Amino acid sequence: MNSNTFRMPAAALLAAGAVVLLMAPPASATGGTPAGGEGKAGAVVLRTGLDVGLLNKSVHVPMKATLNEVTAPAKAEKTALTVTLDGVEGNRPVSVLRADVATSKATADRTKAEAEANLATARVHVPGLPLLSLIEVEKVTSKAVCEAGKKPVASANVLGTVTALGKKVTLSAGGPTKVEVPGVGMVSLELSGTETTSTTAAAAALRLKVAVNPLNLNVAQVDGEIVLAEAHCESPKGTAPTTKAPEQPDIKTQTGTGTGGATAGPGTTTGSAGSGSGAPADANLAETGGGSLTPYLTGGALTLLVLGGGALFLTRRGGTR
Numbered sequence: 327m328n329s330n331t332f333r334m335p336a337a338a339l340l341a342a343g344a345v346v347l348l349m350a351p352p353a354s355a356t357g358g359t360p361a362g363g364e365g366k367a368g369a370v371v372l373r374t375g376l377d378v379g380l381l382n383k384s385v386h387v388p389m390k391a392t393l394n395e396v397t398a399p400a401k402a403e404k405t406a407l408t409v410t411l412d413g414v415e416g417n418r419p420v421s422v423l424r425a426d427v428a429t430s431k432a433t434a435d436r437t438k439a440e441a442e443a444n445l446a447t448a449r450v451h452v453p454g455l456p457l458l459s460l461i462e463v464e465k466v467t468s469k470a471v472c473e474a475g476k477k478p479v480a481s482a483n484v485l486g487t488v489t490a491l492g493k494k495v496t497l498s499a500g501g502p503t504k505v506e507v508p509g510v511g512m513v514s515l516e517l518s519g520t521e522t523t524s525t526t527a528a529a530a531a532l533r534l535k536v537a538v539n540p541l542n543l544n545v546a547q548v549d550g551e552i553v554l555a556e557a558h559c560e561s562p563k564g565t566a567p568t569t570k571a572p573e574q575p576d577i578k579t580q581t582g583t584g585t586g587g588a589t590a591g592p593g594t595t596t597g598s599a600g601s602g603s604g605a606p607a608d609a610n611l612a613e614t615g616g617g618s619l620t621p622y623l624t625g626g627a628l629t630l631l632v633l634g635g636g637a638l639f640l641t642r643r644g645g646t647r
Contacts, residue, residue, distance in 0.1 A: 368396060372445070374551075379545070380545065381541070414454075426446050439560060448463050460536065461513065513534055534553075
């Protein structure tokens, strides 16, 4: 089983008073687009921002850790996360998360940015409660898709049973679900948060507000927030690819002239009489059989025919005498 191990020395983190240190809020949807034209995407399986108060030193140690945090293009598959805090649990590693499946993936290019996180059969622990799980989940997923020219989409799901501090809980979309165990503390669970704008999307499958007082293993209190299965994206700057309709042929009227050799303007063709290139040529052909001189030519031909016939008759008659 893969694991990440972090060590946080308490000596370097001494601070007076009770200071609750939360990391920056989980990714949320904000306006704007990447300057480079490509989209942006990121995902994380688990993110913690906890403050651990120690009994014997009266100090607070921040515990910030992430599992499988990626930014596009990248993917990660790790199923265990341990953190070592000086002065906590005998300086032994604290097993924060163990899961059968813990994956995150992010991709981005000039047409689409996409991120997703998945967690299955997972147990989350906090310092001071090594035997009691803060939360157990069967499966949580989140996904964010930002495609150029389209509205971004975000989704988050919590599937199967959820157990908090040993109690089976029913989550509600109407608001956070609170689980309180006397002598241990309280956990507030918020289900499936999503947010979108015109160019961004963000999703977190489950958020936990933690406030426990284990008074065990030198831990006085643990406060803060844990996020499970988080994904966010930002749309590419370009436009979405579209299926181009086939272009219609550009049909233009052709014109012809009765004389050849002249250069026509754009979109026209030239032709000579009798070439058969268009209506004007047909008109010229028609004129060759029915022009204004046709009656005179016909009359002359008939006259010559009559005169020729008369001369032939007289010649034959004279010969018979």
